[in-house]
Amino acid sequence: MNVGDRLPPLEIPVTRTLIVAGAIASRDYQDVHHDPELARQKGSPDIFMNILTTNGLVGRYITDHFGPRAVLRRVAIRLGAPNHPGDTLVLTGTVEEVDGDTATVRVVGANGLGKHVTGTVTVTVPAGGPERGTVPAGGGPV
Numbered sequence: 001m002n003v004g005d006r007l008p009p010l011e012i013p014v015t016r017t018l019i020v021a022g023a024i025a026s027r028d029y030q031d032v033h034h035d036p037e038l039a040r041q042k043g044s045p046d047i048f049m050n051i052l053t054t055n056g057l058v059g060r061y062i063t064d065h066f067g068p069r070a071v072l073r074r075v076a077i078r079l080g081a082p083n084h085p086g087d088t089l090v091l092t093g094t095v096e097e098v099d100g101d102t103a104t105v106r107v108v109g110a111n112g113l114g115k116h117v118t119g120t121v122t123v124t125v126p127a128g129g130p131e132r133g134t135v136p137a138g139g140g141p142v
Contacts, residue, residue: 022053
């Protein structure tokens with residue numbers, strides 16, 4: 001983990017199911033996240049992803065890279081272009097700062113309209129933890 005390290009991109013297909021399921025899971029029942037007609041009446045071409053789903057996807061991106069022992073300490077994101085069904089969200093990251101076992105990663109998520117999310121994630125990776133892609137005690141994929 002070094003300053004300047006780039007995380008591999010993660011492509012996430014944005015489906016109607018992902019948008020609606022994320023809104024339900026986060027108890028965000030705003031109609032713009034599940035009802036296309038009401039979303040259009042409010043000026044959107046279709047339903048769009050809520051910030052809590054985006055926040056979860058950013059967290060997943062970081063923990064997928066740093067492994068199952070990674071601990072998210074701070075997630076600070078800002079939304080830009082909406083994610084609509086049919087988009088592909090591409091997350092990228094660059095390590096900006098390292099202090100011992102803690103890193104700050106700049107994350108950008110873009111889709112066909114532009115930058116959907118920008119921000120930073122502070123993550124601690126305990127020393128001696130399993131490397132990415134290893135199988136933890138008890139078996140099963142990481």
